[in-house]
Amino acid sequence: MAMDDSRIWTAALVVIGDEILSGRTQDKNIAQIASWLGVQNIRLREVRVVPDVVDAIVEAVNTLRARNDYLFTTGGIGPTHDDITVDAVAEALGVDVVVHPEARAILENYYADKGGVNEGRLRMARVPDGADLIPNRYSGAPGIRIGNLHLMAGVPDITAGMLDALTGSLEGGAPLLSDTVGAWVPESEIAGLLMEVERAHEGSQIGSYPFFREGRVGANFVVRSTSPETVKSCIDSLCEGLGEMGYDFTPGGI
Secondary structure (H helix, E strand, C coil): CCECCCCCCEEEEEEECHHHHHCCCCCCHHHHHHHHHHHCCCEEEEEEEECCCHHHHHHHHHHHHHCCCEEEEECCCCCCCCCCHHHHHHHHHCCCEEECHHHHHHHHHHCCCCCCCCHHHHHHHEEECCCEEECCCCCCCCEEEECCEEEECCCHHHHHHHHHHHCCCCCECCCCEEEEEEECCCHHHHHHHHHHHHHHCCCCEEEEEEEEECCEEEEEEEEEECCHHHHHHHHHHHHHHHHHCCCCEEECCC
16 A cells, blocks of 8 residues: 555545435444545545435445545445446446456356356446456455445445455555543533644644543543644643643543
């Protein structure tokens, strides 16, 4: 994986499937893709969940791929009639759908002792014209990579395997660093301090995460930046500010 410290690299995710929107299936791919991207020094900036409708997928793909370095999709690349992601992405890109010869060979080998390749299974060899394959060590059917798009399975375990196959292949930026300080204080009472410290440190982000424990209200404040000096300075400023306001604080979080 190449690294470019001069800018932030971003990604978006389109989660495709009526079963997600109906609540019958709980998505697990957002978290695992976000975590994996973080290791690649790429930031997941936005996620959209869309139904199994071609127009909805086309609109989401074209919108999100235009404003991010990478776009991932999950779901809709299986063998059934409602697996329409390949068709929708091909339409979004203005290319034809073709049967990828390597994908067909992979499927023929995988299903050789499982009844062979039928019409439904062959659908999993269809790709937008010009695409490459993402290996799938679990079920044979590969993922698809074309331009800055990565079409992946909806099944989390299969998605994890595809991510593993992609590890180190995407260009990313500087690592996002973080540190935490916690305090037994309602976050509303120090909202001004948080804003002041963040504005004073260019390139920083401060997240506030409140909690209620043992009958007390508190919060952890997470500082993020690509600069270790900025992270340290932010944490020091927060601790100083909390102390001046009379609040005890805990470096590393509570």
